[in-house]
Amino acid sequence: MQVFAAMSPEMPLTQVAAYARRVEKLGFDGLHIAETTHDSLAVSLLAAEHTERIVIRTAVTLAFVRSPMLTAYAAWDLQTFSGGRFELGLGSQIRQNIEDRFGMPWSEPCARMAEYVSALTAIFEAFRTGGSVRHEGDAYRITRLQPYFNPGPNDIEPPQIWLGAVNARMCEVAGGVADGVVTHSTNSDPGYLRDVVRPALERGAEAAGRTGLPQLVASTAVATGSTDLLVSRERERQRRMLAFLLSTPAYAATLKRHGWTDLADGLRTLIKQQRWDDLPTVLDDTVLDQLVTAGRYDQLADLLRAKYDGIVDGVVLPPVSDDEGEDQPVQACIRNLHGGDGKGA
Numbered sequence: 001m002q003v004f005a006a007m008s009p010e011m012p013l014t015q016v017a018a019y020a021r022r023v024e025k026l027g028f029d030g031l032h033i034a035e036t037t038h039d040s041l042a043v044s045l046l047a048a049e050h051t052e053r054i055v056i057r058t059a060v061t062l063a064f065v066r067s068p069m070l071t072a073y074a075a076w077d078l079q080t081f082s083g084g085r086f087e088l089g090l091g092s093q094i095r096q097n098i099e100d101r102f103g104m105p106w107s108e109p110c111a112r113m114a115e116y117v118s119a120l121t122a123i124f125e126a127f128r129t130g131g132s133v134r135h136e137g138d139a140y141r142i143t144r145l146q147p148y149f150n151p152g153p154n155d156i157e158p159p160q161i162w163l164g165a166v167n168a169r170m171c172e173v174a175g176g177v178a179d180g181v182v183t184h185s186t187n188s189d190p191g192y193l194r195d196v197v198r199p200a201l202e203r204g205a206e207a208a209g210r211t212g213l214p215q216l217v218a219s220t221a222v223a224t225g226s227t228d229l230l231v232s233r234e235r236e237r238q239r240r241m242l243a244f245l246l247s248t249p250a251y252a253a254t255l256k257r258h259g260w261t262d263l264a265d266g267l268r269t270l271i272k273q274q275r276w277d278d279l280p281t282v283l284d285d286t287v288l289d290q291l292v293t294a295g296r297y298d299q300l301a302d303l304l305r306a307k308y309d310g311i312v313d314g315v316v317l318p319p320v321s322d323d324e325g326e327d328q329p330v331q332a333c334i335r336n337l338h339g340g341d342g343k344g345a
Contacts, residue, residue, distance in 0.1 A: 002314030030055030060091030175204020297329035301336030
């Protein structure tokens with residue numbers, strides 16, 4: 001099973017280089033870079049500059065706030081600069097953030113994401129060959145790329161394209177067009193992945209005439225550390241984070257699956273009332289036990305393999321703490337996960 005490290009999305013840019021080097025030294029297969037308070041592509045450049053082996057994957061870059069051409073330039077540069085270690089993870093985001101936070105137009109996300117990937121594929125091929133580009137769709141029309149603006153030709157392989165997918169329809173899109181899928185922490189329980197996500201990937205692949213499925217990496221909620229006290233503290237942090245995330249209707253599939261519809265309604269009511277600090281009080285221990293994998297590093301590999309072997313190709317572990325005394329337990333956990341019998345072993 002592959003093992004990827006998360007990184008705090010609030011990490012100052014001055015700390016990214018050291019963190020990326022540490023992740024590589026610990027033995028992770030790659031680093032996942034989110035997009036909340038920093039530009040994920042800019043952070044990826046820093047991480048790529050200071051590593052030599054690991055995969056640098058955005059998880060995820062927001063697609064609909066960027067032109068496909070602009071994304072393609074950045075991704076192509078990162079792929080070239082890193083020696084082929086960059087992977088472009090794309091996400092749609094919710095309508096309120098696209099319109100009200102970024103001031104960009106919204107349209108139906110699944111068809112638009114499929115077209116976005118199609119446009120990127122056409123652009124990457126033009127970069128590779130040094131030739132022209134032609135993509136004409138409902139959302140994007142890209143038909144002009146003079147030689148002066150074309151970084152090709154060269155023999156670089158285009159970066160893999162991954163999608164962040166939650167609900168079945170976007171998973172079907174990913175099955176048809178993506179190299180891989182990163183799940184969301186609110187919808188990564190093994191039952192949901194087995195019964196909803198993987199069948200949707202299969203439907204998408206079949207409809208597109210593809211053989212094989214995209215890789216699947218679970219970015220599940222994990223509370224861990226080298227001691228029980230650290231696990232308990234991280235579990236409470238996950239309670240606060242999940243309470244905020246699950247107030248979003250797009251992420252409520254797991255709550256509905258478990259019959260916790262009243263919980264979703266309660267969280268949304270608190271959001272409407274701007275009672276942010278009260279959100280964690282709604283998420284009780286019964287719910288948390290279902291959604292969070294909690295255990296010390298010496299327990300974590302067995303817990304994750306018991307849940308995910310045969311379902312996913314890889315997992316994402318939480319950001320590594322600043323305490324270098326935890327390095328040895330982290331390394332042992334990674335080795336144990338690498339030695340499991342999962343699909344990615």
